[in-house]
Amino acid sequence: MRLKAWIPLALVALMSPLSAVAEEVPLDRIVAVVNDDAIMHSQLESRVAQARNQLQSRNIQAPPGQALERQVLDRMIVEQIELQMAENANLNIDETQLNTTMRGIAKNNGLTLDQFADQLEQQGQTLAEVREQVRRELLIRQVQQSQVASKVTVSDREVDRFLEQNSQTSNASYHLAQILVAVPQSPTPDQVKQAQSKAQDLHQQLQNGADFQQLAVAQSDGAQALQGGDLGWRPAAQIPSIFAEVVPALSQGEVSQPIRSPSGFHLVKLLETRGNSGGKMTREQASQAIFQRKVNDELEAWTQEIRASAYIDNRLDQG
Structure with missing residues (x-):
């Protein structure tokens, strides 16, 4: 039984089976430095394997050569910056929130939490590893909420203008x-x-x-x-x-x-x-539509901004 995809961004294809352990383990190396943190080649390899599994589940052919490695590392770099921001802001995920999220993930897969843990074990993962991935993802969402969504405002004038321009919104x-x-x-x-x-x-x-x-x-x-x-x-x-x-x-x-x-x-x-x-929109619907549009507009630009302001040494092509 293969668990279906259950969380976006950092948690793509988390259920990929682990490869057999090689008899000789090569020395690990740093593939990127992000401010004061390092991303190791072993971490990248694990995430690339997960990404390949996710692409396969979507019937998407993985790109040749190092293209997939570069894409995955790019996501890991941005995530690391966001997690550093979460740490600097003293953000945290309490156990109650984390437990609720884990139960929701299990439920979305039609399983109890114990059954979910058993399935993870069969696929080479542990519940503790998944909890840590979920915790990181929730922290990233908190950062995005505090840095982007919380700063978006919608005025009455914007709602009025929106309703005038969209009196019969599709x-x-x-x-x-x-x-x-x-x-x-x-x-x-x-x-x-x-x-x-x-x-x-x-x-x-x-x-x-x-x-x-x-x-x-x-x-x-x-x-x-x-x-x-x-x-x-x-x-x-x-x-x-x-x-x-x-x-x-x-x-x-x-x-x-x-x-x-x-x-x-x-x-x-x-x-x-x-x-x-x-159909005619209510003021509340119009306000929510404007808010979400503004968040969508700001998020990509904000991601580029935090990346530009960070110290990044990408060493992937040097090894």
């Missing part, structure tokens, strides 16, 4: 995926030009038949790269503002031209649409 929801070609903070004209050129080249590859998910795993700078760029379902009113005019005009399966944002250039694919009837 009830449609869109299942989206993206490939992001990032630009650094305060980029030079050459850096913007290079990113735009890469985005246009990727778009041409897609037009020539390249697989979107595989290309996202190999090339996207977005947090969802290891999920094939999948952004999930978004109500029309909560689509990031830079996509709001483009997405409704896409046909199912179509990929947009590169869309410029402060974070870089986005290639957005419309995977599926559901619901299309009009």
Whole structure:
């Protein structure tokens, strides 16, 4: 029995079986330094194995060579920065919250906590290891809440304007995926030009038949790269503002031209649409839609900001 995926971001494919232990264990090495912390090659190898398992479960072919290693390490670097921020802010996850989350994960897999622990053991994991992964993920969410979501405000004037512009807002929801070609903070004209050129080249590859998910795993700078760029379902009113005019005009399966944002250039694919009837929004619904849209707009930019402000020594290609 294979446990289904149950938590995003850091916990992708946590249930992958452990490889057989080699008779000779090579010396470990540092693959990245993030401020005062180090990420070891053994840690990266473990996460790469988990990512491969997750991609396989989604029927996505892993990219060749070191592309997957680079993507996984990039996620680990960002996570490490966020966890350092959590430590500096004295954030913590109490046992009650952690136990509740663990029981919820087990329930989502149709298991009791004891059965969940047994399944983990059969697949080479322990309940303690999973608890630690969940704790880290909850800390990251706390950091994102305190640094991004808690600073987003919605005024009455914004709600009024939103309701005026969306008096008959579509009830449609869109299942989206993206490939992001990032630009650094305060980029030079050459850096913007290079990113735009890469985005246009990727778009041409897609037009020539390249697989979107595989290309996202190999090339996207977005947090969802290891999920094939999948952004999930978004109500029309909560689509990031830079996509709001483009997405409704896409046909199912179509990929947009590169869309410029402060974070870089986005290639957005419309995977599926559901619901299309009009309906009047309440003020509460409008306020929530504006709030979520603002959070979506800010999160990628914030991630790039904290990365730019950290000391990072990526040694992956040196070993």
